[in-house]
Amino acid sequence: MLDTSQTSIAQLRQQLLDLFLEDSNQGMSIRCTSFGFKYGPASEADLVFDVRCLPNPYYLDELRPLTGLDAPVRDYVLDSDVSRGFLERLIALVDYCVPLYRDEGKSQLVIAVGCTGGKHRSVAFAQALYFHLAAQGYRVSVGHRDISKQ
Numbered sequence: 001m002l003d004t005s006q007t008s009i010a011q012l013r014q015q016l017l018d019l020f021l022e023d024s025n026q027g028m029s030i031r032c033t034s035f036g037f038k039y040g041p042a043s044e045a046d047l048v049f050d051v052r053c054l055p056n057p058y059y060l061d062e063l064r065p066l067t068g069l070d071a072p073v074r075d076y077v078l079d080s081d082v083s084r085g086f087l088e089r090l091i092a093l094v095d096y097c098v099p100l101y102r103d104e105g106k107s108q109l110v111i112a113v114g115c116t117g118g119k120h121r122s123v124a125f126a127q128a129l130y131f132h133l134a135a136q137g138y139r140v141s142v143g144h145r146d147i148s149k150q
Contacts (some may be wrong), residue, residue: 034126036118036146045112068123088131
C-alpha cells in the first residue's frame with residue numbers, strides 16, 4: 001500500500017516506476033531524430049544539436065546520393081577528429097542531461113540533430129546517439145524526418 005497523502009505527483013510517479021519497472025531507465029521514452037535546417041526547425045525537440053560545422057559528404061559526388069544510414073557516409077561523417085570530438089562531447093552532455101529529465105518526471109524526451117538537408121551528418125549522429133542510449137538500457141527510438149527529401 002502506498003501512502004500518497006504527503007507525496008507530490010513527481011514523487012508518486014517515481015514510486016510507481018520503482019515498483020513496476022526493473023530498470024528506471026525504462027520509465028522514460030527517448031526519441032532521437034535527425035532533420036534538415038533548410039526544411040525548418042525540429043519544433044517537437046527538447047534538445048537540438050547542430051552538426052553543420054562538421055565535414056559534409058554532400059560535396060563528394062560518390063556520397064551525395066547516399067544517406068547517413070549507409071556505411072560510407074556514416075564512416076566519412078564520424079571518422080574525423082572534429083566529428084569524434086563532437087560526438088564524445090555530445091554523448092557526455094546527453095548522458096548528463098537524460099537522468100536529470102527522468103528525475104524531474106519527464107516521460108518523453110526528444111533529441112534532435114540537424115544538418116543542412118537532414119540526409120547525411122544529422123542522420124549519422126542521430127543513429128550514433130540512438131545506439132549509445134540503447135546500450136545504456138533506455139527505451140529509445142530513432143527517426144529521420146527529412147532523409148528522403150531533396
